[in-house]
Amino acid sequence: MTSEFKKLTAIRGMNDALPDDSAAWETLEGVLRDWLAQYGYLNMRVPVLEHTRLFTRGIGEVTDIVEKEMYSFTDSLNGESLTLRPEFTAGMVRATIEHNLLYDRPRRVYTMGPVFRHERPQRGRYRQFHQLDVEALGLSGPDVDAELILMTARLWQRLGLDGMALEINSLGQSDERQAHRAALIAHLEKYRDILDEDGLRRLYSNPLRVLDTKNPALQDMADAAPRLFDFLGAESRTHFEGVCARLTDAGVAYRVNPRMVRGLDYYNLTVFEWVTDKLGAQATVCGGGRYDDLIALLGGKPAPAVGFAIGMERLLDLWSQSRTPAPVVECQVYMIHQGDLAQRRAARLAEGLRDHGLNVIVHAGAPGFKSQFRRADASGASFAVILGEDEMAAGEASVKGLRAQQSVANDTQMRVPFEKLAKFIMDKV
Numbered sequence: 001m002t003s004e005f006k007k008l009t010a011i012r013g014m015n016d017a018l019p020d021d022s023a024a025w026e027t028l029e030g031v032l033r034d035w036l037a038q039y040g041y042l043n044m045r046v047p048v049l050e051h052t053r054l055f056t057r058g059i060g061e062v063t064d065i066v067e068k069e070m071y072s073f074t075d076s077l078n079g080e081s082l083t084l085r086p087e088f089t090a091g092m093v094r095a096t097i098e099h100n101l102l103y104d105r106p107r108r109v110y111t112m113g114p115v116f117r118h119e120r121p122q123r124g125r126y127r128q129f130h131q132l133d134v135e136a137l138g139l140s141g142p143d144v145d146a147e148l149i150l151m152t153a154r155l156w157q158r159l160g161l162d163g164m165a166l167e168i169n170s171l172g173q174s175d176e177r178q179a180h181r182a183a184l185i186a187h188l189e190k191y192r193d194i195l196d197e198d199g200l201r202r203l204y205s206n207p208l209r210v211l212d213t214k215n216p217a218l219q220d221m222a223d224a225a226p227r228l229f230d231f232l233g234a235e236s237r238t239h240f241e242g243v244c245a246r247l248t249d250a251g252v253a254y255r256v257n258p259r260m261v262r263g264l265d266y267y268n269l270t271v272f273e274w275v276t277d278k279l280g281a282q283a284t285v286c287g288g289g290r291y292d293d294l295i296a297l298l299g300g301k302p303a304p305a306v307g308f309a310i311g312m313e314r315l316l317d318l319w320s321q322s323r324t325p326a327p328v329v330e331c332q333v334y335m336i337h338q339g340d341l342a343q344r345r346a347a348r349l350a351e352g353l354r355d356h357g358l359n360v361i362v363h364a365g366a367p368g369f370k371s372q373f374r375r376a377d378a379s380g381a382s383f384a385v386i387l388g389e390d391e392m393a394a395g396e397a398s399v400k401g402l403r404a405q406q407s408v409a410n411d412t413q414m415r416v417p418f419e420k421l422a423k424f425i426m427d428k429v
């Protein structure tokens, strides 16, 4: 039979994390959880799949994400359109409304996990990637915006990242954006003849995105465009100044970027991004802002909110540039044995060691001593515990230090009675 079976690989833009890589993920996740706890953020989890209309309504019909990047499909059982989440905020808000989470107090919550966007893959840009998503729900002041930003600054410091630059902007309120939009469309209409296909398409649907052009011929048009900032009313300006003042108080440098357009439509007032020059083209590690209208837009009782998300792959890439990871070890103790009885005794002794919290592998597979020692070495264990015929006869185990730094010197062996084994090793780790 000729095989038609095509070699299976992961889907383009979706990555595996093998044990060495995954160790870095787990370490980072631990740092993140500790850091979030310091600011009172609690974990929650939302589904990977949601109704497509949550995202079309929440993120906005004319965003790149909704127009062309969502993995959507029809549920063959009931004809509903479902979508793999392209971000967390919409789902977090849906869950908040559905479970009436804000009924008695504001909430600080976070979640981590995979999200999906059908983008063109390159370094730092994947189709399945991971976000840490942090949301402060039910709080309206600039103090909260500033706290979120300062919190991220502390994280970069804790991870030893340098060269992180903060950009902030205010998108005002929707009536201010409407007034700006009308002025912007009037401005852009004067350039109709030179607008490219995308520009023309977006002229009336999303004129701000027309400015987000890389086309040098359109640069003058973009530079001369009316600025949203000039359309902000007193309240919006005061809010923005409140955020800026708190950043200055804390000594966090920032650049006001009046051109910052986030790729999601739910934002108002403060928006911000942390960028770096160490990741090539995909420079944004963290992005977020205020979204005071989203909860009501998705059917909840109006409540303000602000949050951000960090791209985990980008953060890991950056972090790996600034540290030497500890070698990955499989266990602390590797048990070597010869013969059926010794194997059974080793399994029991291993359980006893685990009772003391030790990480133990009992050798399985090829029986020869030589290959067992090779495996013990490769495991990264600090100790090999050996049960051969002699040891079994004496009711003792041989303990061999495998790492030079252990106080049982490398290549020396000690005999220890079975019942004293756990204590002997515990004294040495």
Ligand code: HAM
Binding pocket: 086, 087, 088, 089, 117, 119, 124, 125, 126, 127, 129, 130, 131, 133, 134, 135, 263, 264, 284, 285, 286, 287, 288, 289, 291, 306, 307, 308, 309, 310, 311, 312, 313, 314
């Ligand atoms: P976002 O800017 O679309 O915001 O994504 C947040 C971060 O996810 C980006 O800054 C970037 O680090 C990472 N990211 C985005 N696309 C990719 C990709 N294709 N591959 C790898 N990493 C990527 C949001 O998603 C908002 N929900 C953030 C937010 C939370 N706003 C308020 N609350």
